[in-house]
Amino acid sequence: MKQNEFISVADLMSGLMMVFLFIAVVFMENTEKSKNDLVKVAEEAKNQASYAEQNRLKAENHRLIADKNRLEAEKNRIIAEQSRKRMAEIAKLAEKSRKQLNDDLHLAFDQNLRRQWGAEILPNNTIRFIASDFQFELGNSQLPIKFQNSLKIFFPKYINIIYQYRNEVEAIRIEGHTSSEWKTSLDITESYRQNMKLSQSRALETLMFCYSLINDRERQFVNQQDTKKLAWLREKLHASGLAFSHPIFKQKNCKQRCVEDAVKSKRVEFKIVTKAEQKLYKILELQKRGINDV
Numbered sequence: 001m002k003q004n005e006f007i008s009v010a011d012l013m014s015g016l017m018m019v020f021l022f023i024a025v026v027f028m029e030n031t032e033k034s035k036n037d038l039v040k041v042a043e044e045a046k047n048q049a050s051y052a053e054q055n056r057l058k059a060e061n062h063r064l065i066a067d068k069n070r071l072e073a074e075k076n077r078i079i080a081e082q083s084r085k086r087m088a089e090i091a092k093l094a095e096k097s098r099k100q101l102n103d104d105l106h107l108a109f110d111q112n113l114r115r116q117w118g119a120e121i122l123p124n125n126t127i128r129f130i131a132s133d134f135q136f137e138l139g140n141s142q143l144p145i146k147f148q149n150s151l152k153i154f155f156p157k158y159i160n161i162i163y164q165y166r167n168e169v170e171a172i173r174i175e176g177h178t179s180s181e182w183k184t185s186l187d188i189t190e191s192y193r194q195n196m197k198l199s200q201s202r203a204l205e206t207l208m209f210c211y212s213l214i215n216d217r218e219r220q221f222v223n224q225q226d227t228k229k230l231a232w233l234r235e236k237l238h239a240s241g242l243a244f245s246h247p248i249f250k251q252k253n254c255k256q257r258c259v260e261d262a263v264k265s266k267r268v269e270f271k272i273v274t275k276a277e278q279k280l281y282k283i284l285e286l287q288k289r290g291i292n293d294v
Contacts, residue, residue: 094276097168101125101272104161109154117150127158127270130248135266139182141201143209147268155210162272163229171273172236174210176203179262180244192243200241206268207239 105121113119118131134147143151162169176199182191214233247265249258 090276094168094274097165097274097276098125101161101165104164105158108157108161112150112153117154119150119154125272127154128267129269130264130267132263134268135263136202139198141198141205143205148209151206151210152213155213158270159214159229159233163232166232166236168274168276169236169272170275171238172233173269173271173273174203174207174237174239175269175271176200176206176239176241177246177265177267177269178244179265180247180260181262195243196241198241199243200239202268203239203241207237211237 102121102123102125105125105127109117109119109121109127113121117129118134119127119129121127129147129150134144134150136142136144162172178195178199180188180191180195182194211233214230244260244265247260248267250261251258
């Protein structure tokens, strides 16, 4: 009886051990599962934090780019405003100087302009010789005698006036112009080529004659001022042939269906290029490159 009881207790203990073992296995399994769940949660939290940091960095980068663009736009606005003010100042000074020079030219030459020389002073201070008596012979670049006699009076006085504005003068251009016609029947391309050569030759002949007038006069003096004037003239005086690229029309302010005035188109012009034009061009170029240094 006692042996049977002992066996029953042993069986009961074995059963209890199996139950506890099963409970332990289940607990360990649940613990491992919870651990894995915690790892997954931690990884997801880490990934979410990383994603959030990436988004924050992207947003910060976008903000920095926006700030940079805003600062660049503000810089460009300031440069444009400063350029506009500078151009306005230069234009104002240039206009004042242009008007003063125009008055000086009219004061010096009005008596001879129309009646004796058949010339005119344009608002931009270009002096245009268009009288038929001063025109070159057809296809010829030799200066007419009457034109030479007028230049002897005109050019030395002209240079003395322009020299007073020497700090504002970039160049003095003697321009030769022709009509679109040619002495023989040619197509427009050949006519342009021949007239370009002719206008260049006439402009150069005029320049050399004018330069000889000043040079001969300067030889009569030995002072430094006259030597400087001649050196300045050599630097500034240019000859340019333009063929019939700038014709004169019979209609004023003509925009379309213009009729060329062949007589007036054959002319010589003395044109002044001012430094104001170069300064304005430089400001515009620097503005394009975003450089605020003129």
